[in-house]
Amino acid sequence: MSESNTLSVATHVGDDVQRVDDTAKLTGGAMYASDLVFAGMLHAQVKKSPHARAKIVAINTSKAENLPGVHAVLTGKELDYRIGLYVVDKDILAKGAVRHFGEAVAAVAAESLDIASRAVDLIDVEYEVLPPVLSQLDALDESSPLVHPDLGSYDYVKASFSPQPGTNIPNITKIRKGDIDAGFAEAKWIIEREYTNPSVQHVPLETHVAIVEWKAADEVTIWSSAQSPFTLRDLFCRAFKLPYNKVRVIIPHVGGAFGGKAGIHLEPLLACLSRKAGGRPVKFQATREEEFSLLPCRSALTYRIKTGVGADGRITAQKLLMYWDAGAYADYAVNVTRASAYSAAGPYDIPNAWVDAYTIYTNKPWGTAYRGFGHVEFFWGLERHMELVAQVIGMDPLEFRKKNLLKPGSTTLTGERINEHTGNPLKCLEAAAKAINYGRLTPEEEERQARTGRRIGKGIATLHKAPAMPSFTTTAAVIKMNSDGSVVVNIALTEIGQGTATVVTQMAADRLRFPVSRVKVAVERDTDKDPFDWQTVASKGLLLTGNAVIAACDDLLRQAYSDAAQVLRAQTADLDHDAERIFVKQRPEESVTFAALSIGYVYPNGNGIGGPLIGLGRYTAQGLTSLDKETGQGLPALDWTYGAHGVIAEVDPDTGEYKVIKIASAFDVGKVINPGTMRGQCIGGMIQGLGTAECESYIYDDQGRLLNPSLTDNKILTAKDLPEEIECIAVETPQLDGPFGARGVGEHPMISVAPALANAIHDATGAELTHMPVRFEDVWRAIHNKQPIDTWVTKAPADS
Amino acid sequence: MWMSVEVNGHIYEREVTEHWTLLRFLREDLELTGTKDGCSAGECGACTVMLNGQAVNACMVLAAEVDGATVETIEAEAANGELSEIQAAFARNYGVQCGYCTAGMVMSVRELLRHNPKPTVAEIKEGIEGNLCRCTGYQQIIEAVLDVSGQVTNETKGGLKYV
Numbered sequence: 001m002s003e004s005n006t007l008s009v010a011t012h013v014g015d016d017v018q019r020v021d022d023t024a025k026l027t028g029g030a031m032y033a034s035d036l037v038f039a040g041m042l043h044a045q046v047k048k049s050p051h052a053r054a055k056i057v058a059i060n061t062s063k064a065e066n067l068p069g070v071h072a073v074l075t076g077k078e079l080d081y082r083i084g085l086y087v088v089d090k091d092i093l094a095k096g097a098v099r100h101f102g103e104a105v106a107a108v109a110a111e112s113l114d115i116a117s118r119a120v121d122l123i124d125v126e127y128e129v130l131p132p133v134l135s136q137l138d139a140l141d142e143s144s145p146l147v148h149p150d151l152g153s154y155d156y157v158k159a160s161f162s163p164q165p166g167t168n169i170p171n172i173t174k175i176r177k178g179d180i181d182a183g184f185a186e187a188k189w190i191i192e193r194e195y196t197n198p199s200v201q202h203v204p205l206e207t208h209v210a211i212v213e214w215k216a217a218d219e220v221t222i223w224s225s226a227q228s229p230f231t232l233r234d235l236f237c238r239a240f241k242l243p244y245n246k247v248r249v250i251i252p253h254v255g256g257a258f259g260g261k262a263g264i265h266l267e268p269l270l271a272c273l274s275r276k277a278g279g280r281p282v283k284f285q286a287t288r289e290e291e292f293s294l295l296p297c298r299s300a301l302t303y304r305i306k307t308g309v310g311a312d313g314r315i316t317a318q319k320l321l322m323y324w325d326a327g328a329y330a331d332y333a334v335n336v337t338r339a340s341a342y343s344a345a346g347p348y349d350i351p352n353a354w355v356d357a358y359t360i361y362t363n364k365p366w367g368t369a370y371r372g373f374g375h376v377e378f379f380w381g382l383e384r385h386m387e388l389v390a391q392v393i394g395m396d397p398l399e400f401r402k403k404n405l406l407k408p409g410s411t412t413l414t415g416e417r418i419n420e421h422t423g424n425p426l427k428c429l430e431a432a433a434k435a436i437n438y439g440r441l442t443p444e445e446e447e448r449q450a451r452t453g454r455r456i457g458k459g460i461a462t463l464h465k466a467p468a469m470p471s472f473t474t475t476a477a478v479i480k481m482n483s484d485g486s487v488v489v490n491i492a493l494t495e496i497g498q499g500t501a502t503v504v505t506q507m508a509a510d511r512l513r514f515p516v517s518r519v520k521v522a523v524e525r526d527t528d529k530d531p532f533d534w535q536t537v538a539s540k541g542l543l544l545t546g547n548a549v550i551a552a553c554d555d556l557l558r559q560a561y562s563d564a565a566q567v568l569r570a571q572t573a574d575l576d577h578d579a580e581r582i583f584v585k586q587r588p589e590e591s592v593t594f595a596a597l598s599i600g601y602v603y604p605n606g607n608g609i610g611g612p613l614i615g616l617g618r619y620t621a622q623g624l625t626s627l628d629k630e631t632g633q634g635l636p637a638l639d640w641t642y643g644a645h646g647v648i649a650e651v652d653p654d655t656g657e658y659k660v661i662k663i664a665s666a667f668d669v670g671k672v673i674n675p676g677t678m679r680g681q682c683i684g685g686m687i688q689g690l691g692t693a694e695c696e697s698y699i700y701d702d703q704g705r706l707l708n709p710s711l712t713d714n715k716i717l718t719a720k721d722l723p724e725e726i727e728c729i730a731v732e733t734p735q736l737d738g739p740f741g742a743r744g745v746g747e748h749p750m751i752s753v754a755p756a757l758a759n760a761i762h763d764a765t766g767a768e769l770t771h772m773p774v775r776f777e778d779v780w781r782a783i784h785n786k787q788p789i790d791t792w793v794t795k796a797p798a799d800s
Numbered sequence: 801m802w803m804s805v806e807v808n809g810h811i812y813e814r815e816v817t818e819h820w821t822l823l824r825f826l827r828e829d830l831e832l833t834g835t836k837d838g839c840s841a842g843e844c845g846a847c848t849v850m851l852n853g854q855a856v857n858a859c860m861v862l863a864a865e866v867d868g869a870t871v872e873t874i875e876a877e878a879a880n881g882e883l884s885e886i887q888a889a890f891a892r893n894y895g896v897q898c899g900y901c902t903a904g905m906v907m908s909v910r911e912l913l914r915h916n917p918k919p920t921v922a923e924i925k926e927g928i929e930g931n932l933c934r935c936t937g938y939q940q941i942i943e944a945v946l947d948v949s950g951q952v953t954n955e956t957k958g959g960l961k962y963v
Binding site for chain 2: 034
């Protein structure tokens with residue numbers, strides 16, 4: 001009972017325990033929000049803007065209102081609420097102006113989907129179309145139209161963000177470390193270049209869906225595919241100024257989320273429709289097309305990196321300028337900006353650094369959280385840059401990285417000192433490099449190259465990420481014993497496919513010394529019944545919820561020992577337990593079963609003592625601080641998970657066509673809780689990363705209209721697109737405050753896949769790729785229109 | 801129109817709306833919600849069901865077309881509460897994450913194995929190509945198919961490596 005979280009006896013932790021949710025999902029029995037139907041339920045449809053920027057001159061809803069079967073029609077005019085995560089800048093329906101293609105301008109609730117669709121078609125909207133702001137760099141120009149002229153009047157989270165009224169900038173994050181000028185003065189080489197990413201879509205197989213009923217006396221119930229029930233409730237109650245105990249959020253099974261279902265989306269609109277329709281439940285599920293522009297995407301990024309390198313290959317200074325395209329609303333983009341800024345140099349020791357990271361409004365669908373939270377985007381530039389810098393200074397890219405990696409004693413951009421327990425980026429990098437035989441071609445690869453006429457190249461890339469979350473992020477778990485000695489765990493961390501329910505089952509079973517069959521993690525999340533959790537995001541669930549679950553198990557055991565001590569006429573110090581019973585250490589035959597204690601112990605004469613065994617565990621991120629607004633110094637990171645990818649690619653130098661032969665990736669997860677689910681998370685992320693690397697991208701016309709909102713025109717990878725070989729490697733440097741030594745790895749597998757691929761293509765062909773995605777035609781262009789490398793070296797040794 | 805269709809061994813007689821798809825008929829009329837709607841456009845495969853013994857995207861078939869036909873959905877895959885061999889192999893090999901593509905994926909694997917009891921990795925990839933999965937990266941699903949077709953070898957057996 002007194003072991004540390006790291007040292008618990010493990011019998012299930014570390015094993016391939018089968019997923020606890022697979023039978024329900026394999027038999028079609030798992031219920032998702034899209035499967036739910038309620039008596040009296042109405043169906044909503046949304047009228048969307050065909051323009052990226054326009055004034056709304058008039059909306060005529062009378063024909064829609066008169067259509068039989070329509071119960072509510074809404075426009076922005078009658079909705080006096082504003083929502084926003086960090087900067088409160090979004091109306092529930094556009095008011096007076098539309099700011100992006102696909103924005104909701106009116107909505108209908110009707111008795112069937114067909115009637116709702118017809119009603120939406122009957123709504124007439126008159127627009128005065130205006131020229132849109134489409135490039136985030138143009139939006140910085142003083143002459144640019146303002147996407148939000150009222151930015152100065154919006155509420156925002158003052159501890160973390162810095163909106164600039166009168167501009168298109170809802171946030172700037174600055175990091176200052178060391179002396180940037182002295183660092184560049186010390187450099188032998190200075191290399192500066194720009195890298196870009198487009199917006200992409202999360203593409204969960206289940207699109208966003210919610211059902212909301214707003215009954216008399218403001219009793220609101222929300223069923224949603226959202227990731228984070230408590231944050232959804234928080235934002236909802238703030239927008240409508242409702243007491244929190246009036247609003248209940250229920251999350252059934254979720255069909256994939258990837259960050260796109262964090263925060264709040266359709267729920268406020270459906271709530272207003274329900275209220276107007278007399279409290280009937282109103283359901284809406286986005287079509288695949290709506291998923292691309294009525295709902296948010298991942299922000300585009302332009303990343304300018306200027307690196308000074310000394311004669312010994314050590315980086316002396318780095319100036320890092322990030323221009324994040326928020327789209328029409330600040331949503332998560334301001335926090336993506338912040339989290340990316342403090343991570344911006346990657347797992348490298350940079351003595352002198354300067355980061356200016358801008359979030360910029362444009363007239364495009366807005367960006368939100370997406371697996372990696374900015375890191376997929378900026379690591380594209382960073383790890384391409386490391387490759388290109390190594391080339392300029394004439395050092396092997398692996399050696400250049402190793403020379404500059406963080407190691408015990410290094411400090412991060414925000415001044416955090418790394419120690420031997422933080423994790424081991426070097427071991428990850430070496431494992432990934434070894435797995436692809438980095439630096440040479442094997443005889444088989446030589447033979448393959450000769451046979452096919454295609455060039456084989458190898459590339460590596462590193463990564464790191466810490467959870468991006470408030471410094472005081474907190475969570476709780478409740479564990480309740482049933483009268484047969486089995487337990488049910490209640491947490492608000494949602495199961496979105498990542499395997500949370502399974503690993504929590506394993507950790508609880510081990511902490512209690514029970515078999516996993518005696519532990520159930522409740523499926524549905526319910527803010528009226530479950531203990532608080534901030535959100536299901538940021539790869540923070542395993543560490544925070546894991547620690548809370550361990551504390552809850554200990555609390556339950558404490559109660560059980562206390563009751564058993566009374567029954568057995570012993571002191572708790574005299575007792576020990578196994579899966580079935582608590583016994584006196586010296587005389588194990590003197591014992592009482594957990595089942596007998598579970599809901600209160602009953603003596604033979606009928607007297608009862610004790611009561612239901614219910615353990616409560618809480619955990620709060622330890623020691624984190626806000627960042628200084630001028631220097632960015634502070635402690636933002638609960639834990640750093642390091643990783644690295646190795647990619648072998650085969651490229652046709654004539655056409656630019658390529659194929660990934662192998663991807664091998666290593667992550668320092670502290671402790672593997674479940675090898676099968678960890679490998680699943682990793683491969684899933686690696687392939688999602690390859691998809692955004694190879695082909696995914698939003699494409700707009702010059703009026704800001706999205707041209708490819710479908711899975712036909714915005715492809716994601718299929719099984720046929722997989723690499724020939726996929727290898728997933730675990731490094732285990734225990735996290736001292738992690739449950740069983742573990743840290744999160746949910747997002748990390750997707751980060752830096754793209755630069756590892758591009759580095760392999762570069763190795764094969766010399767193609768200097770700087771833009772994502774890397775389509776075949778981009779490789780061809782890079783091979784044939786290559787600019788000489790010295791156009792972006794601004795300082796080099798005289799003799800070089 | 802009035803029609804009769806056998807679904808999972810039961811005969812259903814129903815008036816169907818002409819423009820409704822088989823997917824909508826299954827989910828909304830018969831309340832068989834195990835079959836999922838991921839795109840309504842034949843692109844994602846989440847709604848794959850067996851129609852007269854052949855896998856189809858239920859969103860691409862009109863309900864009216866299945867008059868007199870036999871349809872099987874994921875709800876009929878497990879018998880007497882026991883997972884089918886395909887389902888059990890998915891479970892053993894971590895072929896399920898969020899679960900939204902799973903029903904369609906299982907149907908496509910059934911179709912593949914019906915024609916080809918021992919598919920190669922390339923044939924498995926071809927067989928599930930029409931089923932998008934955003935969570936798993938497909939690898940553990942491919943391993944599940946190798947497993948259920950009795951083809952797991954040291955070379956094809958997946959596993960996490962440790963250094």
